[in-house]
Amino acid sequence: MDFSEDILPIFISLFQILQSVICWPFPKAKKNLNGEVVVITGAGSGIGALLAAKLAKMGCVVVAWDINEEALQSVIQQIKNAGGKAFGFKCDVSDREQVYFTAKESAKVAGDVTMLINNAGIVGGKNLLETDDEMVKKTFEVNAISHFWTTKAFLPKMMEKNHGHIVSIASSLGYFAAPKLTDNCSSKAAAAHFADALSVELYKAKSSVNVTWVCPYTISTGMFKGVFAGRPWMCNVLKPEFVADQIIQAIQENRNKVFLPKLLDILSLLKEVLPREAMMTFLSWFGVLDAMNDFIGRKKQA
Incomplete structure (x- = not known):
């Protein structure tokens, strides 16, 4: 048995765990x-527009797609009126060639991109057998596959400079399934695990480029209009301002997976240990099974 290969990594891991526990209460x-x-996709409304405005105020050069x-x-003009620096590009992120072209144009006007926030998303809100095949395809293209194209467009320069940050706005639905969201849940799971796998690749490459994936509960934007929280005293629909602030904090702290609210960290552990029937009973009590009953939504790409 080789100490440096077989034993030392265990001690290092234990030390890292202890260090994390000790530092947890401190800012x-x-x-x-x-x-x-910063390139932000889906920046014309909702969380994307808020992130664009807030990051511009912090001194970032915002490139909104x-x-x-x-x-x-409208978002670009508001940022400029407030004294920020911003550029806007119309782009359908589900179109690979359009993404690559827009990425080049963005770099021409704003310089090398050092942060990418994959925020664009859509939701259909129908049971699987009611969902149009094209909608399933489009949901995956926007919510997950586009992350491959945008990341491939900007990551090489980040790695070359050994500086950058890739952010995926996934969803708690990527970890907790719900009716009328088969396409959304699975595409958001793909987005979250894409970011996770990318972070492992970059760790192996000893790159200083960071990866963050954020998994919020339902947010009170037009995308999920009509959705209700079954137990609001326990986990209510999130305010967009709160979510945007938490995303920026996660970026500043170089965090990896972020559940919003933090209660979802506990629920994700419960999901792994509870029997299936017990979990279904809990989700029913929590209101998850009926949350989409009155869904209206925006039904447009963000």
Whole structure:
């Protein structure tokens, strides 16, 4: 038995666990985002628009992408009126060639991109057998596959400079399934695990490029209009401002997986240990099985 190969990694892991437990109650150091060049997809509304405005105020150069050009230009103008620096590009992130072209154009006007926030998303809100085949395909293209194209477009320069951050706005639905969301749950799971796998690749490569994937509960934006929380005293629909602030904090602290609210960390552990029937009973009591009954949604790409 080789000590350095078989025993030492165990001691290092135990030390890292102990270090994490000791440091947990204390505030983490936050990196300065001033001067970062940030591409945000789905920046024309909702969380994307809030992130664009907040990051611009922090001194970031914002490059906002959205399929809705009118909404996008409104966001850009608001940032400029507030003294920020921002550029806008109409882009359908489900179109690979359009993503690669827009990435090149973005770098031309804003410089090398140092942060990518994959935020664009859509939701259908129907049971599997009611869902149109094209909608299933489009959901995966926007919510998950687009992350491959955007990341491949910007990651090489980040790795070359050994500086950067990739952020995936996934969802708690990637870990907790719900009716009328088979396409959304599975695409968000793909987005979360894409980011997780990417972080492992970068760790092996000893790269300083960070990866964060954020998994929020339902947010009170137009995308999930009509969804209700069955136990609001325990886990209520999240306010967009809160979610945007938490995403930025996670970026500043170089965190990896982030559940919002933190209660979902506990529920994810319960999911792994509870028998299937017990979990279904809990989800029913929690209101998950009926949360989409009155769903209206925006039904448009963000």
